[in-house]
Amino acid sequence: MAQPIDSNESPWRLEAGHDEPAPRLLGPARADVTIVGGGLTGLSTAYHLVERFPERRIAVLEARAVGNGASGRNGGQILNWINGVSDRDPELTRRVHATTRQGIELGASLSLACGVPEAFAQEGCLEIYTNSARAERAQERVERLAGLGIPLEWIPAGRLGFAGACGASADPLAGRLNALALLRAMKRNLLGRGVAIHEHSPVERIEEGRQVRVRTERGEIRSSTLVLATNGYTPALGYFRWGLLPMQARVLATRPLDAESVAQLGWGGCVGFSDDLDRIAYGCRTAAGRIVFGGGGNSGYGYRLGGRLPAAATEPGERHHFDAVEARLRHYFPRLRDVPIEHRWSGVLGITLDRVCSMGIGGEHGNVLHALGYSGHGLALALLAGRVLTDLYAGDHAPWRDLPFYQRRFRPLPPEPLRWAGYQAYTRLTGRSPRRG
Numbered sequence: 001m002a003q004p005i006d007s008n009e010s011p012w013r014l015e016a017g018h019d020e021p022a023p024r025l026l027g028p029a030r031a032d033v034t035i036v037g038g039g040l041t042g043l044s045t046a047y048h049l050v051e052r053f054p055e056r057r058i059a060v061l062e063a064r065a066v067g068n069g070a071s072g073r074n075g076g077q078i079l080n081w082i083n084g085v086s087d088r089d090p091e092l093t094r095r096v097h098a099t100t101r102q103g104i105e106l107g108a109s110l111s112l113a114c115g116v117p118e119a120f121a122q123e124g125c126l127e128i129y130t131n132s133a134r135a136e137r138a139q140e141r142v143e144r145l146a147g148l149g150i151p152l153e154w155i156p157a158g159r160l161g162f163a164g165a166c167g168a169s170a171d172p173l174a175g176r177l178n179a180l181a182l183l184r185a186m187k188r189n190l191l192g193r194g195v196a197i198h199e200h201s202p203v204e205r206i207e208e209g210r211q212v213r214v215r216t217e218r219g220e221i222r223s224s225t226l227v228l229a230t231n232g233y234t235p236a237l238g239y240f241r242w243g244l245l246p247m248q249a250r251v252l253a254t255r256p257l258d259a260e261s262v263a264q265l266g267w268g269g270c271v272g273f274s275d276d277l278d279r280i281a282y283g284c285r286t287a288a289g290r291i292v293f294g295g296g297g298n299s300g301y302g303y304r305l306g307g308r309l310p311a312a313a314t315e316p317g318e319r320h321h322f323d324a325v326e327a328r329l330r331h332y333f334p335r336l337r338d339v340p341i342e343h344r345w346s347g348v349l350g351i352t353l354d355r356v357c358s359m360g361i362g363g364e365h366g367n368v369l370h371a372l373g374y375s376g377h378g379l380a381l382a383l384l385a386g387r388v389l390t391d392l393y394a395g396d397h398a399p400w401r402d403l404p405f406y407q408r409r410f411r412p413l414p415p416e417p418l419r420w421a422g423y424q425a426y427t428r429l430t431g432r433s434p435r436r437g
C-alpha cells in the first residue's frame with residue numbers, strides 16, 4: 001500500500017505486518033503494573049514481566065498506536081555501546097559491551113519468539129571516519145578493543161563507497177531492526193497472554209500513592225507499580241523535566257533499490273552506518289532495499305520552545321530542513337543522486353546532558369520504574385530495559401548495579417526559555433549538535 005511522502009510515517013510501517021488496533025481504556029480498571037508507553041521499552045517490559053510473573057495483571061497504555069514514538073520512526077541500526085560512556089576503562093568497556101550485546105540478542109530472540117524473524121538482521125554496522133587523523137585513532141581503537149575480546153573490523157577507504165570516507169570500523173554483532181514489525185508482533189503475543197494493551201489512550205494525569213492512579217480521558221487504572229516508558233515524551237507527564245531534552249530528528253527514505261544498486265553502495269557488506277561528525281548522519285538499508293537516512297547537520301535535529309514535537313515536512317519552515325538532510329545523503333552517495341525520496345518523517349529523541357540514559361526505580365512510594373534518555377542510541381538498550389526493570393521490580397538489583405545507567409540521576413538542564421536560547425546559541429554558533437558531546 002502506498003504511503004504519501006509527507007504523511008510523517010516511516011516506511012518501517014510498510015514493511016511491518018498487519019496490525020489490528022487494541023481497544024481504548026474505558027472506565028475504571030485495576031492492574032499490578034501499569035506501563036505508560038507502547039514503544040520498545042514499554043512492550044519489552046511487559047514481555048519480561050509476563051514471562052516472570054504470569055499471574056500478575058499488566059496493563060500498557062499507549063497514546064496512539066504501538067510504535068508511534070521513536071521505536072517506529074528510527075534509523076533502524078541496533079547497536080552496541082551506551083551513548084556518553086567512554087571506552088577508556090577496560091573493565092567498564094567489557095561490561096558495557098557484554099550488556100548491550102544482550103540487548104542486540106534480545107532483538108534476535110524476541111523477533112523469533114514473536115514470529116517475525118525477518119524483523120532482525122545481524123549483518124553488521126559501520127562507523128565511517130571522514131578525516132584521516134580520526135580514522136587513524138579509530139583504527140587504533142579497533143585494535144585496542146580486539147585485545148579485550150571485542151570483535152571489530154577495520155575497513156580501509158578503498159573498500160568503501162562513501163564520498164570522503166577515510167576508513168570505517170565495522171561491528172559484526174550490530175545490525176538492523178524493524179522495531180515496528182517487532183512491536184506489532186509483540187503486541188499480538190502479549191494480548192494472547194492476557195496483557196491488557198490499550199491504544200489511543202493518552203495518559204493525562206498520574207497520581208502517585210501506594211496505589212498509583214493513572215488517568216486517561218475516559219478511564220483510570222489503579223496499580224501498585226507504574227512504569228514510565230515514554231522516553232522523550234516523559235517531561236510532558238511531569239517527570240524528568242530538568243534532565244531530559246525532547247529533540248526532533250528528521251529522517252527520509254529512498255524508494256527500494258534493486259540488488260545490484262545495493263551491492264554498489266560500498267557498505268562493506270553491512271546493513272547500516274553512522275559517520276563521525278558531530279552532527280551525526282546515519283543510514284540503514286531496509287529489508288525491501290530502501291535507504292533510510294537521517295541527521296547529517298543541525299537541520300537533521302531540532303528543538304522547539306516547549307518541546308512541541310514532532311513536525312511533518314509539510315509544516316511551515318520544515319521543508320528546507322528535510323532538503324538539507326537529502327543533500328547530505330546525495331553528497332555521501334553520488335550514485336543515489338537520481339533515486340527518488342519517497343518518505344519524510346520525524347521522531348522524538350530523549351537527550352540527556354551527558355548522553356547517558358537512566359534505568360531505575362523511585363517515586364514518593366518507591367513504586368515508579370523508568371528507563372529513558374537513550375540520546376538517539378536506544379534500540380538495544382530499550383529492549384534490554386525490559387529485563388532490567390523486571391529485575392528491579394523483583395527486587396533483584398545486583399546484575400545492574402555496576403552499569404552507568406543504573407539509578408542514574410540526570411544533570412539538570414536550564415529552564416525555559418533559557419534552554420531554548422541556549423540550544424539555539426550552541427547549535428548556531430558552534431555548529432555542533434547536542435546529540436553528541
Ligand SMILES: Cc1cc2nc3c(=O)[nH]c(=O)nc-3n(C[C@H](O)[C@H](O)[C@H](O)COP(=O)(O)OP(=O)(O)OC[C@H]3O[C@@H](n4cnc5c(N)ncnc54)[C@H](O)[C@@H]3O)c2cc1C
Pocket residue numbers: 036037038039040041042061062063064065066067068069070071072073074075076077078079201202203204229230231232233237249250251282294346347348349371372374375376377378379380382
Ligand atoms: C529519528 C530517530 C532515529 C533513531 N535511530 C536510531 C538508531 O538507528 N539506532 C538506535 O539504537 N536508536 C535510534 N533511535 C533511538 C531509538 O529509536 C529510541 O531510543 C527508542 O526507540 C526508545 O524507545 P522507547 O520505547 O523508550 O520510546 P518511544 O519509542 O518513543 O515510545 C514512547 C511511547 O510513549 C507513548 N506516549 C507518550 N506520551 C504518552 C502518554 N501521555 N500516554 C500514553 N503513551 C504515551 C508514545 O506515543 C510512544 O509510543 C532513533 C530515534 C529517532 C527519533
